[in-house]
Each structure stands twice: as C-alpha cells, then as structure tokens.
Amino acid sequence: MLRGWAAIRNAGVTSRTGLWFIVVFVAGVFLVIISQSGALDPVRNLGVRLASPFTSALDSIAGGISGQDGQSAIESELEQLQVEIAGLRAQAGRVAELEQALQFTQSQTALGLLPAEVIQRRSGNFEDILAIDRGSSDGLVEDMAVLSANGSLVGIIVETFPDYAWVRLITDPALSVDALIQGVEGGTGVVQGDGANPLSLELVPKEANGREGDTVVTSGLTGRFPEGLLIGTISSVSQSDELFLRIAIEPAANLGSFELVMVVTSPLPRELEPPE
Incomplete structure (x- = not known):
C-alpha cells in the first residue's frame, strides 16, 4: 500500500x-x-525613458572629460601662438626702427651719429634715465645729444663708463632744453620735463603766436644741443601769468617704447664765456 x-x-x-x-x-x-x-513597444519605450537620464549623465561626464582635455590643448596652443605673435611684433618694431635710423642717417650728412641699444631704464616721477650699450671706449662723452631712430630728441648723456653710458631723457625734471617754435617770431623758450606728464615749453612771451600743432625744435642758443633737432608738437597753449605762455608739447619720440637710439658725436659749437 x-x-x-x-x-x-x-x-x-x-x-x-x-x-x-x-x-x-x-x-x-x-x-x-x-x-x-x-x-511590447510601450514597455520597451518606458524602460528607455527611465534609463535615459542615467545614460545622458554618463554621456555628459564622458563628453565633459573629453571637452576639458580639448579645451586645455586649445588654450595651450593659443598661449603659444600669442607668444610667437608678440615675438614677431617685437621683431617688426625692431625692423621699423632700423629703417627709420637708416633714412635719418642718410638725410643728415652734417651730423656724426653712432647707433646704440637701450639696455636698461629707470623711470619715475623724479627721474627718467636709461643706459645704452656704448661708452667712453666708443668715444662718448657727457653732454652728447641722444636721438630716437626717427631723429627726434630723446635726451643727453650725463655719465659714461667704458662700455655703457647713462642718458637723461627730456621728460626728466632735471633736464631743460633751449627751444623755439618753428616759424613763430619770438617763440623761444625752455622745454622742461615733468615726469610722466607732457613736456612743457616755458618762458615763451605772451606775444608769441604759438598754436596747437606747431613744431618745436632745439634752438642751439646755449650750444648744449645742435640747432634744429625735433622735440615735438604743441598740444595746448595757456597763459601762465601776465608775461609768459605755458605750452604743452607732445614729444615726437615714443619715449615709452624704443630699443635703438643714435648719439650725436659731432662737435658742438663752443659755448662762449660771458663778458666780464
């Protein structure tokens, strides 16, 4: 059983x-x-919709990582190109200065000129000087005028050493330059530096008819600078007191950015002794 x-x-x-x-x-x-x-399509579609946020997030993370790598590469390449462009611009500026210097030396046969490169600069409200790579071994002495590549006045040599020299710029408050307004009767005065501010032409009689845009050059009256060197153009005219005008000058030389200068080596007219 x-x-x-x-x-x-x-x-x-x-x-x-x-x-x-x-x-x-x-x-x-x-x-x-x-x-x-x-x-079964609705069920399958529902599953796809439910999973979509997660797959999208994963795709975004992966894409973000790839995008960040690509962006970093692009930024690195852009920085490299900017460095190369800056170098090319510097070279272009150097070539332009050399061309200007060549043209000026060819047109100024009366002046002895010695090219030099700027190697250092000290600038401030009370001092504006630079050093050049020529010195006493090249025949430089104090009080030689220094010009820019286009022939405009930059400053004057104040101290020399065997292989370099210091130049005081016309914007330095310690330097004054005898000057005149071209084509203006009685338009003589003294150009005075004022640090970062524009140059000023002072002690110009109020009767002088100087106007904005007029050219200011060295007068050569004291024998410290050759006559006729370009200083700049008048940017404004105002009356400082009852006797004189105060005239602002825009320097012809780009004093904030240059690498090449020319030293005037020609003997200057001897400054005469005052009568007894």
Whole structure:
C-alpha cells in the first residue's frame, strides 16, 4: 500500500513538472509573437525613458572629460601662438626702427651719429634715465645729444663708463632744453620735463603766436644741443601769468617704447664765456 501511494505521489510530481514546462513554453511563444507585433513597444519605450537620464549623465561626464582635455590643448596652443605673435611684433618694431635710423642717417650728412641699444631704464616721477650699450671706449662723452631712430630728441648723456653710458631723457625734471617754435617770431623758450606728464615749453612771451600743432625744435642758443633737432608738437597753449605762455608739447619720440637710439658725436659749437 505504501508503494502504491509513493507511485501516485511521484506521478503527481511528474505531472506538475510537465505542466510548468508547458506553461513556460507557451508564455515564451506568446512573448515572441507580441514582441514581433509591436505590442511590447510601450514597455520597451518606458524602460528607455527611465534609463535615459542615467545614460545622458554618463554621456555628459564622458563628453565633459573629453571637452576639458580639448579645451586645455586649445588654450595651450593659443598661449603659444600669442607668444610667437608678440615675438614677431617685437621683431617688426625692431625692423621699423632700423629703417627709420637708416633714412635719418642718410638725410643728415652734417651730423656724426653712432647707433646704440637701450639696455636698461629707470623711470619715475623724479627721474627718467636709461643706459645704452656704448661708452667712453666708443668715444662718448657727457653732454652728447641722444636721438630716437626717427631723429627726434630723446635726451643727453650725463655719465659714461667704458662700455655703457647713462642718458637723461627730456621728460626728466632735471633736464631743460633751449627751444623755439618753428616759424613763430619770438617763440623761444625752455622745454622742461615733468615726469610722466607732457613736456612743457616755458618762458615763451605772451606775444608769441604759438598754436596747437606747431613744431618745436632745439634752438642751439646755449650750444648744449645742435640747432634744429625735433622735440615735438604743441598740444595746448595757456597763459601762465601776465608775461609768459605755458605750452604743452607732445614729444615726437615714443619715449615709452624704443630699443635703438643714435648719439650725436659731432662737435658742438663752443659755448662762449660771458663778458666780464
């Protein structure tokens, strides 16, 4: 009797296993059929929509990393190009100065000129000087005039050493230059430096008819500078007191940026001793 019951139970288990197999098989066929028919598209689309934020975030992170690398490379290349452009501009400025110096030396046969390069500069409200790479071994002495590449007045040599010299610029308050307004009767005065401010032409009689745009040159009256060196142009005219005008001058030389100068080596007219 026990063997009979076991047989019945085994038969039931086998029947249930077969039944589950049949159910799973039928369900699989059913899913294949409805999948091909598109009935599962809403479910599939829902899954895609639910996963979309996560996949987008991953794509953004990956793209961000790649974009940052690319941006860094571009910025590095841009910096390199800017350095190269700055170098080319400096070379172009150097070439322009050399061309100007050549043209001026060819037109000024009466002046002895010695080219020199600026090697150092000290600038402030109370001092404006620079050093050049020529000195006493090149024949330089104090009080020689120094010009820019285009021939305008830059300053005067104040101290020499064997292989370099110091030049006081016309913007230095300690330097004054006898000057005149070209074509203006009685338009003589003294150009005075004022640090970073424009030059001023002082002690010009109020009767002088100086105007904005007029040219100011060295007068040569004291024998310290050759006559006729270009200083600049008048930028404004005002009356300082009852007797004299105060005239602002824009320097002809770009005193803030130059690398090449020319020293006037020609002997200057001897300054005469005053009568006793």
